[in-house]
Amino acid sequence: MTMRLSVFGTGYLGATHAAGMAELGHEVIGVDIDPAKIERLARGEVPFFEPGLPELLRKHVESGRLRFTTDAAEAVDFADVHFIGVGTPQKKGEYAADMRFVDSVIETIAPLLTRPAVILGKSTVPVGTAARLAARVREIAPVGEDAQLGWNPEFLREGFAVEDTLRPDRLVLGVDTEHPGRIEEVARQVYADALARETPMVVTDLATAELVKVSANAFLATKISFINAVAEICEATGADVVDLADAIGYDARIGRKFLGAGLGFGGGCLPKDIRAFMARADELGTGHALRFLREVDDVNLRRRDHVVDLAAREVGGSLNGARIAVLGAAFKPNSDDVRDSPALDISGRLHLAGADVRVFDPEAMPNAAAIWPTLPFARNAEEACAEADLVIVATEWKEFRELDPAVVGAAVSQRTVIDGRNCLPAQAWIDAGWRYLGLGRYAS
Ligand code: UDX
Numbered sequence: 509m510t511m512r513l514s515v516f517g518t519g520y521l522g523a524t525h526a527a528g529m530a531e532l533g534h535e536v537i538g539v540d541i542d543p544a545k546i547e548r549l550a551r552g553e554v555p556f557f558e559p560g561l562p563e564l565l566r567k568h569v570e571s572g573r574l575r576f577t578t579d580a581a582e583a584v585d586f587a588d589v590h591f592i593g594v595g596t597p598q599k600k601g602e603y604a605a606d607m608r609f610v611d612s613v614i615e616t617i618a619p620l621l622t623r624p625a626v627i628l629g630k631s632t633v634p635v636g637t638a639a640r641l642a643a644r645v646r647e648i649a650p651v652g653e654d655a656q657l658g659w660n661p662e663f664l665r666e667g668f669a670v671e672d673t674l675r676p677d678r679l680v681l682g683v684d685t686e687h688p689g690r691i692e693e694v695a696r697q698v699y700a701d702a703l704a705r706e707t708p709m710v711v712t713d714l715a716t717a718e719l720v721k722v723s724a725n726a727f728l729a730t731k732i733s734f735i736n737a738v739a740e741i742c743e744a745t746g747a748d749v750v751d752l753a754d755a756i757g758y759d760a761r762i763g764r765k766f767l768g769a770g771l772g773f774g775g776g777c778l779p780k781d782i783r784a785f786m787a788r789a790d791e792l793g794t795g796h797a798l799r800f801l802r803e804v805d806d807v808n809l810r811r812r813d814h815v816v817d818l819a820a821r822e823v824g825g826s827l828n829g830a831r832i833a834v835l836g837a838a839f840k841p842n843s844d845d846v847r848d849s850p851a852l853d854i855s856g857r858l859h860l861a862g863a864d865v866r867v868f869d870p871e872a873m874p875n876a877a878a879i880w881p882t883l884p885f886a887r888n889a890e891e892a893c894a895e896a897d898l899v900i901v902a903t904e905w906k907e908f909r910e911l912d913p914a915v916v917g918a919a920v921s922q923r924t925v926i927d928g929r930n931c932l933p934a935q936a937w938i939d940a941g942w943r944y945l946g947l948g949r950y951a952s
Contacts, residue, residue, distance in 0.1 A: 514587035522593030528673030530568035557844035560670040605784035624654040638714040658691035661721035667842030682717025733807040739948025749948030771850040772808040774839035828862030836903025837869035837876040844871040851902030868892040904931035913940035
């Protein structure tokens with residue numbers, strides 16, 4: 509059944525969700541306060557890099573099933589279900605999440621609700637937020653109790669956002685247990701396509717739905733920091749963390765995914781979500797329960813220090829004047845996102861320490877340059893590596909994994925590579941005469 513949906517917020521989450529819902533057959537209107545973003549989206553242009561999204565967006569802008577506006581009243585008038593997909597970034601100088609964008613969407617749309625409507629929050633929020641917002645909506649919406657709010661967290665990964673939206677591995681819906689209303693019925697209609705494929709759907713209370721999201725990200729961050737902590741031990745003993753991860757990963761209870769040791773996690777979600785989770789636990793008087801996440805954060809950040817120290821050691825002790833190629837600026841491949849990117853962090857630190865850094869990334873250089881305008885960028889990997897004393901692979905883009913070590917070897921002045929993502933075929937590089945340093949493996 510075709511439904512009329514609005515999506516507030518058109519960043520990575522909102523724009524992908526809007527296009528995905530149109531693909532499922534719904535009529536969708538995307539809303540944002542940024543007119544420049546809306547203008548581009550309305551022309552069928554995606555303002556960020558996400559594989560598959562430009563095609564999907566254009567298809568549905570052309571079919572007329574998807575349109576964009578800055579006018580909240582137009583969207584509320586058009587749609588019966590309103591998704592909230594705005595950001596909840598880390599507050600400046602604090603661990604807690606900044607809720608101002610979510611609050612502002614509620615304050616904007618609730619007073620406009622003059623007929624029954626369902627609001628489904630997708631943004632990652634501190635536990636307790638949805639109950640507060642549900643009460644606020646009932647209080648200020650002209651339809652009162654017929655304006656209902658549920659929480660429907662999103663688990664999409666950048667780089668796979670379209671796939672994760674169209675074919676999610678699970679759906680989670682938080683319902684206000686005292687005011688269940690039509691929320692579950694409406695959500696089942698919206699996601700009829702996924703449900704017909706027997707996608708599991710967990711229907712629960714609001715607090716649990718909010719906690720599912722942060723717990724999932726805290727678990728993933730912990731898994732990465734676990735293997736990176738073991739990498740530190742491997743470095744002290746000459747053991748190999750990649751073989752170790754393969755071996756423990758065969759245990760189905762452990763699994764090999766997210767055991768990639770290297771420069772650690774970054775991006776717009778994992779780092780800020782574990783910090784907001786800790787901040788919320790402190791507010792609830794249960795800070796002790798999540799104290800280990802502080803350690804998870806520290807292990808993660810120590811990997812960046814380690815690569816900078818390793819780089820200094822490899823160029824003879826002082827970074828000042830050393831020519832260093834950094835391949836990668838995005839926080840992970842298939843993304844142009846540089847938020848809390850380990851790759852960009854180490855580039856900036858090497859640059860500030862006086863190194864003659866040349867950074868190349870296939871997609872993220874405009875975003876990287878906006879944050880670090882003084883960093884020198886190269887036009888391609890070859891240019892970055894020319895005459896380099898050291899090459900650091902900081903993001904595992906396919907084109908870096910497939911570099912020919914002989915060709916790169918002919919361009920550099922010193923054949924030393926730090927594989928910050930343990931993504932290169934180590935033996936091929938060693939055979940081509942390189943000193944190869946993985947993280948948690950081979951003499952690192
Ligand atoms: C994450 C969650 O996976 C997703 O479910 C949630 O909705 C949003 O946050 P994303 O931030 O897109 O998604 O990236 P993800 O693929 O989880 O990677 C996060 C970081 O961890 C990246 O910097 C990546 O390089 C790093 N990582 C991942 C590792 O260092 N090792 C690994 O084994 C896996």
